[in-house]
Amino acid sequence: MKEISMVDFDNEVKNGGKVVLDFYSTECPPCDALAPKFEGLANIYGNDIKFVKMFRQQNKPLAEQLGVRSSPTLLFFENGKQLPNMLTGGIKRSDIIHQLDSMLPTERVNEIKSLIKPTVSEFDVLILGAGPGGLTAGLYLCQSKINTVLIDIALPGGHVSTTHEVSNYPGFIDPQPGYLLSHNMSEQTKLCGTIYKVAVDVTKIDLEKKEVVIDEFETVKAKKIIIATGTSPNLMGAPGERELKGKGISYCATCDAKYYGDKEVVVIGGGNSAVEEADFISKFASKITMVHQFDAFTANKQAQAKLFANPKITTLFEHEPRSFKREGEKMVTEVEDLKTKEIKKLVSDGVFVFIGMKPNIEMFKDKLELDSWGYIKANEDMLTSMPDIYAVGDVISKKYRQITTAVADGTIAAIAIAKELN
Numbered sequence: 001m002k003e004i005s006m007v008d009f010d011n012e013v014k015n016g017g018k019v020v021l022d023f024y025s026t027e028c029p030p031c032d033a034l035a036p037k038f039e040g041l042a043n044i045y046g047n048d049i050k051f052v053k054m055f056r057q058q059n060k061p062l063a064e065q066l067g068v069r070s071s072p073t074l075l076f077f078e079n080g081k082q083l084p085n086m087l088t089g090g091i092k093r094s095d096i097i098h099q100l101d102s103m104l105p106t107e108r109v110n111e112i113k114s115l116i117k118p119t120v121s122e123f124d125v126l127i128l129g130a131g132p133g134g135l136t137a138g139l140y141l142c143q144s145k146i147n148t149v150l151i152d153i154a155l156p157g158g159h160v161s162t163t164h165e166v167s168n169y170p171g172f173i174d175p176q177p178g179y180l181l182s183h184n185m186s187e188q189t190k191l192c193g194t195i196y197k198v199a200v201d202v203t204k205i206d207l208e209k210k211e212v213v214i215d216e217f218e219t220v221k222a223k224k225i226i227i228a229t230g231t232s233p234n235l236m237g238a239p240g241e242r243e244l245k246g247k248g249i250s251y252c253a254t255c256d257a258k259y260y261g262d263k264e265v266v267v268i269g270g271g272n273s274a275v276e277e278a279d280f281i282s283k284f285a286s287k288i289t290m291v292h293q294f295d296a297f298t299a300n301k302q303a304q305a306k307l308f309a310n311p312k313i314t315t316l317f318e319h320e321p322r323s324f325k326r327e328g329e330k331m332v333t334e335v336e337d338l339k340t341k342e343i344k345k346l347v348s349d350g351v352f353v354f355i356g357m358k359p360n361i362e363m364f365k366d367k368l369e370l371d372s373w374g375y376i377k378a379n380e381d382m383l384t385s386m387p388d389i390y391a392v393g394d395v396i397s398k399k400y401r402q403i404t405t406a407v408a409d410g411t412i413a414a415i416a417i418a419k420e421l422n
């Protein structure tokens with residue numbers, strides 16, 4: 001695998017045969033999560049397809065010319081021609097494999113696959129999700145000398161790693177950068193001895209057998225499982241959103257705000273996330289228009305006061321997005337005034353969406369008892385409706401979703417499990 005810059009593009013990519021090019025950024029958790037997958041696949045496919053990386057911030061003109069609007073973005077080339085499928089955002093290993101396989105003859109793909117040997121490993125406890133809930137459970141289990149593995153589709157940290165600042169986690173006088181708080185939590189758990197399998201694809205989860213298959217070929221078994229998979233941002237569902245996700249519409253300010261220096265941005269939402277992230281985006285953007293469906297924000301008063309004092313930010317209350325379009329370099333967001341029904345066009349350079357969350361339960365939702373919102377029901381020991389399956393943090397049915405409450409759940413599950421196993 002090779003790191004290149006704009007000046008090498010013609011030589012390495014245009015004349016490079018079959019090539020996959022990774023545009024990455026710094027301070028970008030999805031880029032960090034992609035890096036080990038990209039390297040691993042370079043070892044498997046490297047004889048047939050050339051793997052190159054380019055630092056997006058330093059090679060902006062080329063990135064823009066190639067249509068890169070979010071980090072990371074993978075572009076695929078064959079004999080100098082850019083292939084239509086680009087991958088962007090939280091890129092899955094299986095999606096890259098699918099694209100790489102399509103660039104090679106079937107016999108060669110079969111040969112490559114036959115070289116990969118399936119493995120099986122066994123642990124006392126398997127934790128799915130390395131956010132604050134999972135990391136805390138990992139720490140307590142490890143300190144009880146229980147053989148524990150933490151599996152995450154991304155790098156450790158959960159939402160905290162992409163939160164600009166955390167001011168309400170006890171033990172710190174000053175607000176902490178989210179990435180630092182999550183880094184410290186993760187290092188504490190890792191140094192204790194918990195095994196990490198992170199930035200992997202979770203191929204299959206079998207709660208009955210208590211086993212999880214990762215990256216297609218690695219089976220991890222355990223006596224008990226803790227689900228700590230948290231939540232993901234809701235999509236608006238408006239026309240154009242899916243197509244422009246990662247191509248003008250972003251759900252992560254820490255990842256993408258830095259590309260909007262002196263540019264105009266629309267932020268959709270009015271809760272804590274929207275208000276706090278709009279304030280962060282204003283460090284880069286020259287103008288922010290917030291669009292919120294109600295006549296007042298629901299964010300905490302302190303965050304609202306900061307927002308109202310920010311001269312770069314204006315708000316359209318009682319408006320809802322109706323569609324997203326790209327016109328040349330600009331994003332056009334059509335919003336409806338809910339009082340007058342008038343449709344207005346907001347022209348900007350990018351759109352950020354922060355409109356709440358949904359639980360990450362897709363791979364096992366039919367197996368567990370859920371509340372009417374789709375969150376997992378757990379008892380006071382964090383045990384779910386299935387024996388030996390626990391759930392902690394934002395993914396469970398509860399009133400308040402905060403770092404402190406996720407950490408508390410992780411503590412309880414770990415102590416309850418340690419008592420049983422010991």
Ligand SMILES: Cc1cc2nc3c(=O)[nH]c(=O)nc-3n(C[C@H](O)[C@H](O)[C@H](O)COP(=O)(O)OP(=O)(O)OC[C@H]3O[C@@H](n4cnc5c(N)ncnc54)[C@H](O)[C@@H]3O)c2cc1C
Binds near residue numbers: 166231
């Ligand atoms: C923008 C924003 C700002 C916030 N600010 C604050 C704040 O200032 N203070 C505060 O207390 N709280 C804040 N919160 C809430 C806080 O971040 C959450 O309550 C907390 O992170 C929940 O921790 P968790 O471990 O349950 O889940 P998460 O942090 O969501 O972590 C879940 C982990 O599970 C992984 N995962 C998902 N699916 C799978 C799968 N199938 N297999 C394996 N792994 C999987 C994810 O990659 C992730 O790493 C904020 C939230 C957001 C979104």
